[in-house]
Amino acid sequence: MTICYFTATGNSLYVARRLGGELKSIPQLMRETSIQIQDDAVGIVCPVYCGEMPKMVCAFLEKSKIETEYFFFVYTYGMADTVARPNAELAARKAGLKLGYSASIRMVDNYLPGFEMQNQIETAGEKKIEEQIEQVCREIAERRENTVKLTSAKRAEMALVHNTMGRAILKSSAAQDYIVSDDCIRCGICAKVCPANNIIVTDRVRFSDYCEVCYACVHNCPKNAIHLKNERSAARFRNEHVELKDILSANE
Ligand SMILES: Cc1cc2nc3c(=O)[nH]c(=O)nc-3n(C[C@H](O)[C@H](O)[C@H](O)COP(=O)(O)O)c2cc1C
Numbered sequence: 423m424t425i426c427y428f429t430a431t432g433n434s435l436y437v438a439r440r441l442g443g444e445l446k447s448i449p450q451l452m453r454e455t456s457i458q459i460q461d462d463a464v465g466i467v468c469p470v471y472c473g474e475m476p477k478m479v480c481a482f483l484e485k486s487k488i489e490t491e492y493f494f495f496v497y498t499y500g501m502a503d504t505v506a507r508p509n510a511e512l513a514a515r516k517a518g519l520k521l522g523y524s525a526s527i528r529m530v531d532n533y534l535p536g537f538e539m540q541n542q543i544e545t546a547g548e549k550k551i552e553e554q555i556e557q558v559c560r561e562i563a564e565r566r567e568n569t570v571k572l573t574s575a576k577r578a579e580m581a582l583v584h585n586t587m588g589r590a591i592l593k594s595s596a597a598q599d600y601i602v603s604d605d606c607i608r609c610g611i612c613a614k615v616c617p618a619n620n621i622i623v624t625d626r627v628r629f630s631d632y633c634e635v636c637y638a639c640v641h642n643c644p645k646n647a648i649h650l651k652n653e654r655s656a657a658r659f660r661n662e663h664v665e666l667k668d669i670l671s672a673n674e
Pocket residue numbers: 428429430431432433434435468469470471472473474498499500501502503529530531532533534591595635636637661
């Protein structure tokens with residue numbers, strides 16, 4: 423089994439590890455000229471962003487040639503997965519793949535403009551994360567199938583989410599909305615954890631135009647020196663089972 427994953431704060435990496443198999447980082451695969459993956463089972467694990475998959479995961483599906491008998495998608499999310507599973511169904515179809523199984527696992531929400539992070543961390547127990555992961559692991563091990571019907575009502579809902587929620591959030595989190603404080607020691611970790619190679623650190627931290635809006639730079643800064651203009655608090659998050667070095671080796 424091969425698992426291709428995208429992560430900013432470790433939730434998806436932790437789930438990918440729990441599923442087992444050979445793990446491949448999507449940001450690293452995307453730096454290759456062509457991507458070919460062949461295995462009895464191939465899965466994608468990634469966060470929900472604005473009700474959908476991250477832009478890079480969508481581009482990954484378009485670029486890759488995946489050959490498998492069992493293709494699955496597991497999302498991690500915090501509050502509402504809205505149209506994420508239908509979005510995976512549609513993206514899989516466009517890539518010529520049959521989506522055999524999809525699931526969403528509710529975990530800590532790392533969306534800084536929406537949530538007070540310390541509160542998210544402290545209330546994580548209520549989400550019964552381990553139970554959810556165990557169930558998904560079991561279902562995938564059994565090669566369980568489930569279907570997401572793309573009815574016209576569902577397609578309309580997907581378009582609505584994409585055109586309103588998605589665009590609104592991504593616009594409000596454009597690169598110019600990052601503030602780097604005087605606590606910055608120019609260690610370069612922000613550039614290394616950025617899955618999109620969007621950050622350059624010289625005498626200051628500079629953001630380009632390819633931001634995935636994943637907040638890896640913000641959450642993983644060892645000096646907590648990167649802030650969003652619209653963040654709810656300065657508290658930060660990384661999955662308790664994942665270390666900074668794991669995010670570095672996933673995205674560098
Ligand atoms: C820009 C952005 C948008 C997000 N949108 C959603 C969303 O629509 N619904 C949701 O439940 N969680 C949303 N989240 C939260 C993440 O999906 C969630 O915290 C995820 O588990 C993070 O995965 P990671 O730790 O692997 O990066 C969003 C996070 C970010 C940064």
